[in-house]
Amino acid sequence: MRPLTIGRLAAAAGVNLETVRYYERIDLMLPPARTASGHRAYDAAHIRRLAFIRRARELGFSIEEIxxxxxxxxxTRASCAEVREIARVHLDDVRTKLADLTKLEHILGETIGRCSGDPAPPCPVLDMLDVGAKPD
Amino acid sequence: MRPLTIGRLAAAAGVNLETVRYYERIDLMLPPARTASGHRAYDAAHIRRLAFIRRARELGFSIEEIxxxxxxxxxTRASCAEVREIARVHLDDVRTKLADLTKLEHILGETIGRCSGDPAPPCPVLDMLDVGAKPD
DNA sequence: TCTTGCACCCGTAGCCGCTACGGGTTGCAG
DNA sequence: CTGCAACCCGTAGCGGCTACGGGTGCAAGA
Structure with missing residues (x-):
């Protein structure tokens, strides 16, 4: 098996190569060994860690949460409760955003629905945006 | 009525003062008149424009969309159809995010639900994040 | 009248999470 | 051995603000 270069690591974990270097810079990925010529040489543990990070990012966890x-x-896998707490806080966040987006979807959908597309003066979309528009 | 300074304008539209200057820098707000000493002097049209921008931002429109x-x-309020098109594209965006967040909410909720909080080895939350976890 | 203290002025840097760029070396296949 | 991809590194840019620092203007109280 060929050496696990940064490019191959990135491909294996489905992450942009530059992002891997970025993660190393911010100490999220551990610095790998180096070849004589200075190229990064990773091992399987790095793949797992990077895949973990990627999945957590997909799920919307912030870098600090990760x-x-x-x-x-x-x-020592000490405290599962602390892990759950991080996830719980994040879930609250997700639910808040979900509620906001749902409201938004109603407003936009309803407004666009009332829109004829004609160049007639009263444009519901612009009206919605205008000053004394609907309350939240 | 006292002069409409940047501070009062910002308060009237419910926007941060620094944000108003930022909007002017990026040519989203029109540059107001100036007093002899260089202070910005706004009029009612500025309030309406700023309120419009604020409402559109709340609804998630990007600066460029606004x-x-x-x-x-x-x-001349020419084309209502173009306005509707911008809103429609944005609504698609919102719906995509909504779908993603909904999936996310299920995954997180379900995973946290299976979590005992004990320091027992298999932590569902960490497992979810680990390599061969659930497919999307 | 003077002074205090807030509101304003401006330019610039920082936030997050990358992504892109530029200019240089190394590794490998033809 | 040549050519080009893949790597190296540092730095700047993205969006949409927010904050900071150092300076000026203005209005009201003592």
Whole structure:
């Protein structure tokens, strides 16, 4: 098997190559070994860590949350409760955004629905945006 | 009525003062008149424009979308269809995000639900994040 | 009248999470 | 051995603000 270069690592975990270097810069990924000529040489543990990070990002966890999750995951797997707490806070966040977007979807959908597309003066979309428009 | 300074304008439209200056820098707000000493002096049209921008931002329109909406709204109110198109594209966006967040909410909720909080080895939350976890 | 203290002025840097660019080296296949 | 991809690194840019710092203007109280 060929050496696990940054390019191959990135491809394996489905992450942009530049992002991998970025994660190393911010100490989210551990610095790998280097070849004699200075190229990064990764191992399987790096793939797992990077895949973990990627999945957590997909699920909307912030970099700082992921840092905490990794710290809790790694050593002695001490406190599952702390992990759950991070996830719970994040879930609250998701639910808030979900509620906001749902409201938004109603407003936009309803407004566009009332729109004829004619160049007739009263444009519902612009009216919605205008000053004394609907309350939230 | 006292002069409409930037502070009062910002308060009237419910926008941060620094944000107003930012909007002027990026040519989203028109530059107001100035007093002899250089202070900005706004009029009622500025309040309406700023309130429009604020409402559009609340509804998640990007600055560039707002720029387009303002262009379409202002002169001869030519094309309501173009306005509707911008709103429609934005609504699609909202619906995509909504779908993603809904999936996310299920995954997180379900996972946290399976979590005992005990320091027992298998932590559902960490498992979810780990490599071969659930497919989307 | 003077002084206090807030509101304003401006330019610039920071936030997040990358992404892109530029200019240089290394590795490998033909 | 040549050519080009893949790597190296540092830095700047994205969107949409927000904050900071150092300076001026203005209005009201003592």
């Amino acid at each position: 840092r905490a999750l990794l710290a809790l995951a790694e050593p | 720029r387009a909406l303002l262009a379409l709204a202002e002169p």
